[in-house]
Amino acid sequence: MAATAPVPSLSFSRPTFAKLSPHPYLLTNLTDPENPCRTNGRVPHEARPIHIHTSSLAHANGSALVRTGDTTVVCGVRAEILPVASIPQYRPREPTYNDENTGDDSTDVDELKDYDLLVPNIELATGCAPQFLPGVPPTTLAQTLSTRIYSLLHSCKVVDPKGLRVWYTPPKETKEEGAMEVDEAQEEEEDEEETKPELKAYWVLYIDLLFVSFDGNPFDAAWTAVMAALRDTKLPAARWDPDREAVVCSRSEEAKTALGVRGLPVACTATVFLEKEHGEDSGTSAERKSRHWILLDPDRLEESLCKETVTVVVDCSGEETKVKSIEKHGGTVIGRELMRGFVGVAEGRWREVKEASK
Amino acid sequence: MADRRRINGPVGTTIPPIYDDASEKKSEGVKTTRSRPANVIRKMYLKTGVTPSASGSAYLEIESSGNGGSGLKLSCSVHGPRALPRSTPFSPHIILSTHVKFAPFATKQRRGYIRDPIERDLGTHLEAALRGSIIADRWPKSGVDIIISIVEGEQDRETSKAQGIEAWDTMNALSGCITVASAALADAGIDCVDTVAGGVAALVQDAGDDAAPSIVVDPIPSEHEKVLAACCIAYLPTRQEVTNLWFKGDLPASDMDLYSQLVEKGIQASKSANWVLVDCLNETVG
Numbered sequence: 094m095a096a097t098a099p100v101p102s103l104s105f106s107r108p109t110f111a112k113l114s115p116h117p118y119l120l121t122n123l124t125d126p127e128n129p130c131r132t133n134g135r136v137p138h139e140a141r142p143i144h145i146h147t148s149s150l151a152h153a154n155g156s157a158l159v160r161t162g163d164t165t166v167v168c169g170v171r172a173e174i175l176p177v178a179s180i181p182q183y184r185p186r187e188p189t190y191n192d193e194n195t196g197d198d199s200t201d202v203d204e205l206k207d208y209d210l211l212v213p214n215i216e217l218a219t220g221c222a223p224q225f226l227p228g229v230p231p232t233t234l235a236q237t238l239s240t241r242i243y244s245l246l247h248s249c250k251v252v253d254p255k256g257l258r259v260w261y262t263p264p265k266e267t268k269e270e271g272a273m274e275v276d277e278a279q280e281e282e283e284d285e286e287e288t289k290p291e292l293k294a295y296w297v298l299y300i301d302l303l304f305v306s307f308d309g310n311p312f313d314a315a316w317t318a319v320m321a322a323l324r325d326t327k328l329p330a331a332r333w334d335p336d337r338e339a340v341v342c343s344r345s346e347e348a349k350t351a352l353g354v355r356g357l358p359v360a361c362t363a364t365v366f367l368e369k370e371h372g373e374d375s376g377t378s379a380e381r382k383s384r385h386w387i388l389l390d391p392d393r394l395e396e397s398l399c400k401e402t403v404t405v406v407v408d409c410s411g412e413e414t415k416v417k418s419i420e421k422h423g424g425t426v427i428g429r430e431l432m433r434g435f436v437g438v439a440e441g442r443w444r445e446v447k448e449a450s451k
Numbered sequence: 452m453a454d455r456r457r458i459n460g461p462v463g464t465t466i467p468p469i470y471d472d473a474s475e476k477k478s479e480g481v482k483t484t485r486s487r488p489a490n491v492i493r494k495m496y497l498k499t500g501v502t503p504s505a506s507g508s509a510y511l512e513i514e515s516s517g518n519g520g521s522g523l524k525l526s527c528s529v530h531g532p533r534a535l536p537r538s539t540p541f542s543p544h545i546i547l548s549t550h551v552k553f554a555p556f557a558t559k560q561r562r563g564y565i566r567d568p569i570e571r572d573l574g575t576h577l578e579a580a581l582r583g584s585i586i587a588d589r590w591p592k593s594g595v596d597i598i599i600s601i602v603e604g605e606q607d608r609e610t611s612k613a614q615g616i617e618a619w620d621t622m623n624a625l626s627g628c629i630t631v632a633s634a635a636l637a638d639a640g641i642d643c644v645d646t647v648a649g650g651v652a653a654l655v656q657d658a659g660d661d662a663a664p665s666i667v668v669d670p671i672p673s674e675h676e677k678v679l680a681a682c683c684i685a686y687l688p689t690r691q692e693v694t695n696l697w698f699k700g701d702l703p704a705s706d707m708d709l710y711s712q713l714v715e716k717g718i719q720a721s722k723s724a725n726w727v728l729v730d731c732l733n734e735t736v737g
Contacts, residue, residue, distance in 0.1 A: 150524075150603050151603065152604075163504065165501070167554070171555070173561065174467070175463055176466070180462070220596065221528065223505065231457060236457075297465045301556055307504065329468060331468070339469060
């Protein structure tokens with residue numbers, strides 16, 4: 094070990110060793126007979142505690158700050174109006190459809206995706222780590238993360254599109270103006286023959302993420318922040334003003350409606366650390382023989398040393414655990430059994446996040 | 452062609468929500484008088500070491516005005532000193548590069564990811580303010596990056612008064628940037644002659660017809676009827692030097708006294724901010 098080297102002239106501090114030869118350094122730590130743990134003091138299956146703080150930003154409709162260890166990310170959700178008139182190839186939808194078939198997800202997903210109502214973006218170039226400096230276009234990592242968040246938002250059907258619609262009922266000849274809001278649509282259902290509510294606009298959610306500090310495992314932190322911010326999001330009551338031909342919102346706090354968010358999917362990432370340094374003879378058989386450790390919630394050093402990464406997204410808010418997504422790349426160590434076990438680990442992580450987001 | 456490296460959202464343009472006049476009446480109850488004495492700055496919270504992987508970092512939060520407004524929240528990280536790339540010509544002193552960026556959710560209007568002129572302007576002023584405090588010739592051939600993310604800008608949520616206010620908000624943002632960058636530089640262990648801090652003073656016209664213009668420190672534009680002129684000062688207290696002075700607004704050219712009073716008040720604001728800064732740094736050391 095670095096600090097207890099017998100010859101004082103050759104001893105370096107732990108950070109120096111970590112910089113000089115990171116792979117042997119982590120390996121020595123993991124194979125330490127007395128106290129096998131990672132360089133950050135955690136055991137392989139230990140994740141960093143997670144802290145979630147919501148509604149701290151005044152200008153965003155919903156916001157969250159998530160901190161796991163030294164990774165800190167701020168997420169702000171901002172809603173803007175998209176009038177249907179400015180959607181190219183817009184297909185008007187039947188209002189009855191929306192109100193009765195609440196559980197029909199297949200059409201919901203089309204709506205969110207066809208009109209691109211969710212816009213997640215990740216900004217890494219904030220000096221959150223030495224390799225991310227501003228003044229450059231988004232790095233590959235930032236682009237990948239944004240796309241992963243984007244596709245996961247759509248595949249998990251997290252956002253309920255009902256809350257994003259702004260309806261308008263044209264007035265009947267005799268009665269007074271019946272401009273109404275989204276959630277009133279159901280009650281007015283009876284006199285639907287005379288006046289059909291029209292869909293006038295959608296809310297578009299701009300979900301922006303800013304990394305304040307980066308120490309590995311950006312996806313889990315970012316996803317947790319997105320979920321926390323979405324659950325925190327409140328949209329102002331909006332109605333269509335036929336005179337102005339625009340959507341007008343109300344400023345009152347009471348009229349705000351919380352965004353419908355389904356479930357609580359939680360991402361859980363781990364990397365596989367191999368005894369052999371990668372690059373040297375990475376045949377499949379050699380990899381199998383070589384010892385490996387599965388490191389949950391890797392930090393920056395560990396991420397740089399591991400090739401194989403697995404991310405499982407689970408949602409345990411129902412009776413049984415639902416696996417929402419599995420992503421794995423870079424190696425062949427994790428097979429079927431390990432994956433099954435890892436879902437169990439992810440369930441544990443889900444409970445931690447659930448606890449933290451209270 | 453849209454930026455393909457980011458997710459751009461719908462093809463059609465989206466409109467920020469428009470609020471109707473009916474509910475705007477409520478917001479008129481907002482107080483337009485200053486809640487603090489004229490020569491007291493707002494409370495601020497400063498913390499160093501928020502980004503452990505950077506050489507130095509700091510976080511600054513200034514309390515909000517209390518009427519639906521938002522305080523300033525800044526995060527700063529310093530990377531370096533480090534060797535300049537080989538292609539750069541020889542430099543006998545350290546090269547500062549400053550970046551100031553508003554987060555997309557920092558202000559009332561959503562901001563893009565590309566730096567706009569205001570942010571570039573802030574960066575230039577910040578560089579000027581810091582250059583005077585760093586002992587630059589201790590690091591020849593090296594560079595240091597100072598990056599500030601404005602997580603939340605200081606702007607009131609009420610749109611009605613917002614026109615023309617942004618210029619003054621920029622000034623408050625700059626003074627915060629200077630203070631937080633100075634803390635981050637100290638955290639990074641970069642030698643400075645002194646800790647520089649920012650302060651703003653403004654000549655304001657209060658509500659009421661016969662009120663004479665008065666000078667206040669750390670102005671919140673919404674608390675006053677009108678801001679006539681403002682000046683942002685970066686000041687080194689032990690050396691009694693001003694490293695950056697940014698003045699904006701109209702002052703009668705005949706009255707030079709008013710001008711120097713404004714600068715004096717700016718220096719006073721800067722000194723108050725400096726106490727917070729020094730306290731924070733002492734806490735870290737001790």
